[in-house]
Amino acid sequence: MLRIWFALMGLFVCSVGYAAQSYAAQSYAAQSTSMSDHSPSESAMSLLDNRFRVDSSIEHITFVIYRAQASKPVVLVRPDGRKYYFNRSPDNVRWYQESTMDIISIENPMAGPWQAIGQVTPKNKIKLISHLKLSAESLPERLFQGEDIKFTARLTSNGHPLVLRDFLDRVKLKVTFTKFIENEASLVKEARPVPIEVGVFADDGQNLDEKPGDGVFTVSLPVSTPPGKYRVRITSGNGVFLRAQEQEVLVYPNPIELSFIQSRKENQSHQVIFSGEQGMIQPGSLAAHIEHVDALGELIAVERAAVDAEAMRVQLNIPYRGVIGEYAWSGKVFATELGSGRELMFPLAEQTYSVVKDIDLAETRRLQEEEQIKQAQRLEEIRIKQQREEVRHRSIMIIVLSNVVIVLGAIFIWFAMRKVKAKKAAIPEMQLEIPKKR
Structure with a gap:
């Protein structure tokens, strides 16, 4: 016991x-x-x-x-x-x-x-x-094709920021755009639109993320999809987080028009002109920054903002360099949306152009005329050759047809002669009877 x-x-x-x-x-x-x-x-x-x-x-x-x-x-x-x-x-x-x-x-x-x-x-x-919860900022209902937007999401547990680094490093949140279709769930799998991954969140303190490991995920979201209506989803790529957030947005065409005018004169600059669309861009809000690399690899930065409060365009001048070779430039253009007052940023993909030797117009004209004469001669030679081939072909056809006619005539005569001989052989010789004298 x-x-x-x-x-x-x-x-x-x-x-x-x-x-x-x-x-x-x-x-x-x-x-x-x-x-x-x-x-x-x-x-x-x-x-x-x-x-x-x-x-x-x-x-x-x-x-x-x-x-x-x-x-x-x-x-x-x-x-x-x-x-x-x-x-x-x-x-x-x-x-x-x-x-x-x-x-x-x-x-x-x-x-x-x-x-x-x-x-x-x-x-x-x-x-x-x-009590793990994913919350994200609401995207603007109107986005523009080509713009780049800062987008953040937060993970909390019991209402507090989640700062477990081992977990945060493995969440792998991503943003997808899916073409909007009514009653998508009723369609067969093969007919449903395919999600387009446009960005991956990071909590590493790099690029637009402000602080690493604070539970705030940031993505520089490039709106690269064609204009239209989309479902935007935030999901976990590795399945750690079960629930996804979803929002419907409209993507409008790019409201900034870009023009590049290349100079051919030594004392005249190249021009990059940005024009905002009326009714979309707030007047006087355009600004641009360009980084230009010349044929020698030298980098210069050119930037300018609209000075006039009513201006709908801004022009940047790139100095002309007479060095022959390839040139490149890229940058960003900034604006403000007229209706919402939202700040917009559009990255500019790298553009290239070339500087070549000055063209001698007289020499160029002479070479063009020589080329035209040579081209005419080649065409005449081709025409004569084709004509000769046609004559040769026609002669051959005449000879062939003549031989065929002769052969057919000979055969016909031969058959006719045989037929006449056959008739003669078929008729017996007539016997004449002479009456006898009494």
Whole structure:
């Protein structure tokens, strides 16, 4: 009896310890701690046998589980004993795995104690991310073909920015444009429009992203699709995040017209002229920046903004260089949309042009006349040759036809003569009877 009593006491102590650890882990996730260790958006725990508890209020949870190098994915066991595998799991489970990590997202997880079975590394704690939410800025309903727009999305957990770098580096959010079709879901798969990937979000502090690892994803979104109506979707390329955001937008034709006038004179500059479309671009809002590389590789920057408040065009002058060779320029043009006051930015693809030797008009005319004479001679030779071929062909045809007529005539005469001879042979010689004298 004493042994049974001690055994029951041991089980009671273990149960109390496990419950205390689970409660402490959940309470710890709700506190504001240092961003470098743990954030309010996640809980980290290292429990006995890799067990952790999911609260009944959680609608979406993500497990980040670290494994030994080159080990197999873990087996996730629900509170009721049902097991989830990397390659066998229900529709509400998304599983991303690497050689040392599993990221498992579950919609509406069962409340209670869960367990991860596998070669989980003891030095790393299992991270739980609950109430994960993706929110993104609303794109303007009217976009312009060729413009480049800064677009951001945020990941939060329990209303706080998600700053778990191991998770953020593997989310891989992307933006797709899909041609809008009414009742798209009713079409067969082959008839549905194919999504066009136009941008991938990054949280790396590069380009337009302001700060790395802050849970704010940024993309420089190039609107390269043809004008029309589209569905814009934000999705996770690796399936870690289950839900996608969607919005309908209209893409209008580019409202900026570009003209390049190349100079042929030494004291006259090349001209790059930008003109805004009336009713689309706010007067006086045009500005442009150009980077020009000459045939010697020297780079110069030229920029200018409209000075007149009513101006609908801006002109940039590129100095003329008489050096023979290839030249290139690229840049950006800025404007303001008239209706919404939205700032627009259009990147300019690289343009090229060439500078060649001055043309001697007299020599060019002489060469052209010589070429025309040579061309006329070639045409005359071809005509004479064709005429000779026609005469030769006609003569051959006459000879052939004459021979055929002669042969046919000979055959006809031969048949006629045979027929006459045959008739003569068929008629017997007449016998004349002379009467005898009495």
